[in-house]
Amino acid sequence: MPAVVTAIERACRRLLGAADAAANRLYGWRYNPLYQSGTIVVAMFLVLIGTGLWLLLFYRVGDPWGSVARLTANPWTGNWVRGLHRYASDAAIVATAIHAARMVLQHRFWGPRALAWFSGLVLVGLVLILGWTGYVMVWDTFGQRIAIEGARLLDALPILSEPVERAFTGERALPGAFFFLNLFAHVALPLGLGLVLWVHVSRLARPTLLPPKRLGWTIVGLLTAVAVAWPLSMAPIADPFFRPATVPADYFFAFWLPFSRDIPADYAWIGGGLAVLALLLVPRWNRGERAHRPASEVDEAICTGCWQCFHDCPYDAIRMLERHDGRADHVARVTPDLCVSCGICAGSCAPMGVGPPGRTGRDQLEEVRSFLGSPERVPGEIIAITCAHGALTSGPALRAAGAVVYPVDCAGNLHSSVVELGIRAGAGGVLVLACPPRDCRNREGPKWTGERIYHDRDAELQARVDRRRVALAYAGPGEASEAAQAVARLQAAAAALAVPEPDADLDLVAACEATAAVEAS
Amino acid sequence: MSIRPLAVLGAALAVVGTVGTAALSRAPLAAYPDDSPVLRLAWSVRPERIERCRTLSDAELADVPAHMRQRVQCEGRSAAYRLAVTVDGGTVVDTVVTGGGARSDRPVYVFRELAIPAGRHAVVVRFEREPMAGVDSTAGDSSAVADAAADTLMAGRVGREAEERTRRQGEAVPALMELVTDVRPLAREVMLVTYDIDRRALVLRTRDDAP
Structure with a gap:
């Protein structure tokens, strides 16, 4: 172009981001006419x-x-x-x-x-x-x-x-x-x-x-x-x-x-x-780079046939086929012609067996491990997971508020294990900053993320994670002050808690697979 | 209960947006910026068909399939017309118009809007068939041709063909029409010159004698 x-x-x-932000302030994101x-x-x-x-x-x-x-x-x-x-x-x-x-x-x-x-x-x-x-x-x-x-x-x-x-x-x-x-x-x-x-x-x-x-x-x-x-x-x-x-x-x-x-x-x-x-x-x-990203794939050796990715896909791009190898009744199959590589399925799969190449739950864990392993990390800091389409533009405001920014492609893609790993690594709190639900590029990302964090929707944030250290907030482009306020709220909540101890012993991949197997059975 | 300033601002913006939408829904639009009166020429007429006709001999007729036998065979084309308009002696239109369609055999449609100053004007509109070389519609007279036997399919065919040619000629526009008139239009008024099918002539119409 x-x-x-x-x-x-x-x-x-x-300009659109500014107009959206103004309308959100005036009417709230639920009633934002834009x-x-x-x-x-x-x-x-x-x-x-x-x-x-x-x-x-x-x-x-x-x-x-x-x-x-x-x-x-x-x-x-x-x-x-x-x-x-x-x-x-x-x-x-x-x-x-x-x-x-x-x-x-x-x-x-x-x-x-x-x-x-x-x-x-x-x-x-x-x-x-x-x-x-x-x-x-x-x-x-x-x-x-x-x-x-x-x-x-x-x-x-x-x-x-x-x-x-x-x-x-x-x-x-x-x-x-x-x-x-x-x-x-x-x-x-x-x-x-x-x-x-x-x-x-x-x-x-x-x-x-x-x-x-x-x-x-x-x-x-x-x-x-x-x-x-x-x-x-x-x-x-x-x-x-x-x-x-x-x-x-x-x-x-x-x-x-x-x-x-x-x-x-x-x-x-x-x-x-x-x-x-x-x-x-x-x-x-006007396709942009994202148009060239490959469709999601299913690792059939991992798929437990739980149907969650089928339910969560915003574009009906996933079918469930009968399976006859004794592993489960069904297996997920992506229809590439319908898949827009939004990655919502990556966040919906407990054993992390589906998602676009390079963006599955397992890939996300790999990435966040290297982020958390950086010598710059300080125990007790607030990690703000920001959606590339929205809150990422508020990066300077978030840093000024004392948070460390961890950008993701879409908050709706986020596997809950990433949040858990952040807490286990010693973060004072993890703030997921998603786009306002009606403005998600992938339609239903913030909705599913909220349900995974707060309402046990598969793949849910495990009960072992201290919910007082986790928050979900919505901030679109141009809503830096709202994002910074969300950081301040989580900082205040985390300040009341003891300084966390890093605990990296748990093998989250194995734990997720075990949880999924139990749920599937 | 306290009223939040943002809520008031939001409500005010919503009202302004709605009123703005309503205002743009009924805003004045310049429809015809020029306030001159207009002389509108608008009519649709069937062009005369100019044909070269020939009477077929019995032998020639026998070579044609039974359902296609016509004693008088005509070939030709539709006439073109010269449209000329003068206002106060000055020529404002002088052009040749033909029928529509790829073969120009569809009706001739005239539509012109001529802006003229308000006030009295002498207007002449002339619509005349263009001369066409090499064609002669009077040839092929079939009056002397004997009709087929009364008990055959061709009985009365010669007469019917002649009738059909006469009817078609009657439907066509006259070879020359001329309207000479004085007009006194007001600003923005439209005066219509059109073809009156009953009088087979061009006529001037105003709002007072509109159909």
């Missing part, structure tokens, strides 16, 4: 279906502008529903833009996840067409303007024998069939939207489709409040014999109009085509 693009991307990522951008789009889609069905009851294809004007004049059951319908569609566009930007900047669409990117582009196209049909339905001056511009662009394609533009010249009255077709498209397209949405999330094991109720209802409430407090008005009826200077436009759906209207239609298509091509190629030029 050219250096300038990399620099721009890095600057944008820093994290929930994808689910907000789905919530708005549901609002649009609900309000759209209501508006449909009053719409007349024989009198489009008149029927909408009557609806708009009704403050009780008309105007605010129409306002909510419009604002929900706008909010969906805003959330879609944020969602797409996040995915691009976080490199979350290469390999098997490219399907989500391509289907996402189709969804955006469908939403824009839906918006176009929705505004044409009203047949006011704005609807007429985008209809004429749409027809002009369409007529540049050699696909129709009769130019569509002719319908809007005033030669004859616009037929009801035009509005019927438009209405049909406006009602039928959401069905296609639902289908593409299913494809969009099909590579995910447990897609989250809706935001937390509190956030979802807050957004709907705010949009409703604005629709009531600032009622929509009707623009003048479309008139082919008058060219208005301005029209009240919805810029979320008509953003293209100022660009296209002053250039020949051919150029508009070429420009639009190039933009779409660039978007289609995004997964190709």
